[in-house]
Amino acid sequence: DARVTQTPRHKVTEMGQEVTMRCQPILGHNTVFWYRQTMMQGLELLAYFRNRAPLDDSGMPKDRFSAEMPDATLATLKIQPSEPRDSAVYFCASAPGLGEEKLFFGSGTQLSVL
């Protein structure tokens, strides 16, 4: 049963530290999304990749966040330096692309910045 894999599931860190979250999209999917979920803001789109190229990262704070796809099997989201307001659940999702509207979500990374 194909699924999107995210690591780590939980991360607790101190303010100022670097955080790296990883995502393995479903094999063959060429679009990858990063979403952030908080109680206050709900689900926010941070970044969107197709064929490893960033198509839209307008929702991502550029000064501290960065998203990359080093290869087709790995997407990363980094926060440096982290701040308490970054505490949230970060979801990765993938889709086959070419008009497929169904997104497949990972189980998320629960980030707590103290």
Next chain:
Amino acid sequence: AQSVAQPEDQVNVAEGNPLTVKCTYSVSGNPYLFWYVQYPNRGLQFLLKYITGDNLVKGSYGFEAEFNKSQTSFHLKKPSALVSDSALYFCAVRDPRWVTGGGNKLTFGTGTQLKVEL
């Protein structure tokens, strides 16, 4: 910009009763609408979508949604609720700017917590 609104933070239903979770949308052009469900400590799961065609769309786990263009609504429904349906439900709309490019960038609503009790 496109958006969806879910006016109810929580909906409570007795098991066996019909349920409705409301969603209204705002988008220029033809709407592409979706419902996703989130169980505790899990990612979102696709339930159903409306692209074109019949206004009543059937999806997973016995859920269906009714598209109403005049009321700009896309309410999620189920004839008989189960305790296992208790979860967080999200309505979403696809950004029409990405349609021609084959993209699927979604804007989600704030979510409605469904609680089904015995």
